[in-house]
Amino acid sequence: MSNVSVLQAGLACCGVESSSVDLVSDAWEQTESVSKLSAAQHILVIAGTVTHALVPTVKSAYDALQEPKVVVAFGACAISGGPYWDSYSVVSGAHQIVP
Numbered sequence: 001m002s003n004v005s006v007l008q009a010g011l012a013c014c015g016v017e018s019s020s021v022d023l024v025s026d027a028w029e030q031t032e033s034v035s036k037l038s039a040a041q042h043i044l045v046i047a048g049t050v051t052h053a054l055v056p057t058v059k060s061a062y063d064a065l066q067e068p069k070v071v072v073a074f075g076a077c078a079i080s081g082g083p084y085w086d087s088y089s090v091v092s093g094a095h096q097i098v099p
Contacts, residue, residue, distance in 0.1 A: 047074040062098040
């Protein structure tokens with residue numbers, strides 16, 4: 001069995017949908033098809049709009065993860081800024097903060 005640890009950063013409306021990650025991680029622990037995921041035991045889920053004010057929080061959450069680290073950006077806002085991409089306060093994608 002693999003022990004999957006999920007840290008969620010539900011930053012906006014996508015945070016509600018990404019809360020299902022808890023259910024998925026429980027299912028991963030209950031199944032034997034974890035072989036592909038066994039190397040990825042620590043996961044940061046970024047869901048929602050990432051603002052410049054939240055950059056230190058997201059970065060510190062990533063830094064707190066143990067190796068091996070995996071980041072999943074959930075939703076258009078986390079991936080590219082979504083409909084707010086041209087706002088002065090929005091980061092145009094979580095990839096600019098964490099790998």
